[in-house]
Amino acid sequence: MSDIKYSEISSILKKHLYNFKIESKLSEYGVVVQVGDGIVRSFGLNLSFYGEIVEFDKKKIKGIVLNLEEDHVGIVLLNSSQRIIIKEGDLVRRTKKPFFIKVGRGLLGRVINPLGDPIDEKGSISGTLFEVPVERKAPGVIYREPVKEPLQTGIKFIDSMIPIGKGQRELIIGDRQTGKTSIAIDIIINQKKFFKKNPVYCIYVAIGQKASTIARIKKILEDNNAMYYTIIVSSNANDSASMQVYAPFSGTSIGEYFRDLGESALIIYDDLSKQAISYREISLLLRRPPGREAYPGDVFYLHSRLLERSSKIIRDQDIAKEMNDIPKSIKNFVKGGGSLTAIPIIETQSGDISSYIPTNIISITDGQIFLEKELFNSGIRPAINESISVSRVGGNAQIESMRKISATLKLNQAQFKELESFSKFGSELDSSTMKIIKKGRINMEILKQELLNPYKISDQIAIIYIGTKNILEDIPIDKINLFEKEYLFCLNKEHNKLLESLNNGILNDEISKKLENVAISIINKIKL
Structure with missing residues (x-):
């Protein structure tokens, strides 16, 4: 009797121990049960967490x-080109780590993918690199300060009427082929002027673009000597949807590295429409319920947690060092006063800014620059x-001299736009109305600007x-461009002190009179 009981207990213990072994393995490992379209379903991985990186054994x-x-x-694969070699029954194991990327000054001048690997055939990244998470909490309100330092774009229209400050999030929105990327590239090139005194490190994130387009942008930056302070994070159209979703997050982590070290960084997302489409693709493959326009319900959170990370950090060193979610790797180097400025780009369909993704981004950002197809086609x-x-x-992100003239310009252009529509009917207008319309057209001509030609703020x-x-x-409208070239050439050649005063924010009666006198002399020369 005692022998029978002993054998029964033994078998029960053996069974439990066997199940315990399997259970403990399933908490750290998983077995692939389905694979396709860059999505893997795995049985097991019981202790894995959302956003954890996992590795497929023997496949790297x-x-x-x-x-x-x-x-x-x-599981979403981060490298689509190798997904076909994963088969049902393969093992997948936990790494117990979230998605990390290595950042450092060695990335400057390089083209990398969202994993941080160089793809520009220039060898491995040199210098000290720090491991930081791709996803991070945005700095709390206590660690921020108001945006009041201008980020000069070199574009007359923007610096005068739609100013951008360091730490701001300013959206560029419009239909395809209206010059959205051109504005972003001009802003990067303009930062070259300030590199010696107050550098702004630029990160250009290309999402779902053709490889030839990314190569062309890199060539433009190299030709304009702007690549040495720029990093390109590239996820082209051939990359997986997951790479396109995570490219902006990788770029933001690089920007945060410079921001947390007390320096200024600028990140351009080109464009977040494609990121939203890739996220929708992944979500539908993961069988998440679609909502408006087939986007999942958390697509707003995708963009808000990305853009909220851009900020102006408080200058107080002691408070800045206590900032939430600082990676351990850079904690000892943290300084206050840094900034990360975001310029997301969104593509609209037929100028419809009321659709789902544009309205989401507009509500998250601190303003928008709207590019219009009709204006583009009219030259x-x-x-x-x-x-x-x-x-x-607004004016908080402008120097004093620009703030003085921009208020007048905005008022002039608002009056011009209101009255211009009446002139199209061909009805007779009084002389004061005609003057306002003429002045508005002259200002529009002044605000025109060629590509890759950023202006100094004083000019x-x-x-x-x-x-x-x-x-x-x-002056006839068609001679405004000639006047501008002659006028600015004369100022830069003979009146450097005048321009220096404007650059320092000084615009008094004496300087105003001198500017007017130079302009009148150029007008008389043109007339002759």
């Missing part, structure tokens, strides 16, 4: 856990519609001031 392929189901885990470059475009930081103030003072009313 990485995936990221995005779905935690009752009986399986949904106005940049094709900015100033009545819809806005900066919620912008000088030419816009002359436009607002109506000194050019007797």
Whole structure:
């Protein structure tokens, strides 16, 4: 009797120990049960967490856990070109780490993929690199300070009427082929002027673009000597949807590295429409319920947690060091006063800014620059519609001399837009109305700008001031461009101190009079 009981207990213990072994293995390992379209479903991985990186044994392929189901885990592959060699029955194991990327100054001048690997055939990344998470909490309100330092773009229209400050999030929105990327590239090139005294490190994130387009942008930056302070994070059209979704997050982590070290960084997302489409693709493959326009319900959270990370950090060193979610690798180097400025780009369909993704981004950002197809086709470059475009930081992000003239310019252009529609009917207009329309057209001509030709802030103030003072009313519209070239050439050659005062924010009666006198002398020369 005692022998029988002993054998029964032994078998029960053996069974439990066997199950315990299996259970403990399933907490750290999983078995692939389904694979396709860059999505892997795995049985097991019971202790894995959302956003954890997992590895497929013997294949060196990485995936990221995005779905935690009752009986399986949904994994998105981070490298689509190798997904075909994963088969049902393959083992997948936890790394117990979230998605990390290595950042450092060695990335400057390089083209990398969202995993941080160089793809520009220049060898491995040199210098010290720090491991930081791709996903991070945005700094809390206590660690931020108001945006009041201008990020000069070199574009007359933007710096005067839609100013951008360091730490701001300003959206560029418009149909395809309206010059959105051109504005972003001009802003990067303009930062070259400030590199010696107050550098702004630029990160250009290309999402779902052709490889040839990314190569062309890199060539433009190299030709304009702007690549040495720029990093390109590339996820082209051939990359997986997951790479396109995570490219902006990788770029933001690089920008945060410079921001947390007390320096200024600028990140351009080109464009977040494609990121939203890739995220929708992944979500539908993971069988998440679609909502408006088939996007999942958390697509707003995708963009908000990305853009909220851009900020101006408080200058107080002691408070900045306590900032939430600082990676351990850079904690000892943290300084206050840094900034990360975001310029997301969104593509609209037929100018519809009321669709789902544009309205989401508009509500998250601090203003938008709206590019209009009709203006672009009529020859106005940049094709900015100033009545819809806005900066919620406004004059706080301008130097004093620019603030003085921009208020007058905005008022002039608002009157011009209101009255211009009446002139199209061909009805007779009184002389005062005609003067307002003529002045508005002159200002529009002044605000036009060629590609890859950013202006110094002093040059912008000088030419816009002359436009607002109506000194050019007797010059034909087609000669405004000639006047501008002659006027700015004369100022830069003979009146450097004058321009230096404007650059320092000084615009008094004496300087105003000198600007007007130089302009009148150029007008008389043109007339002769």
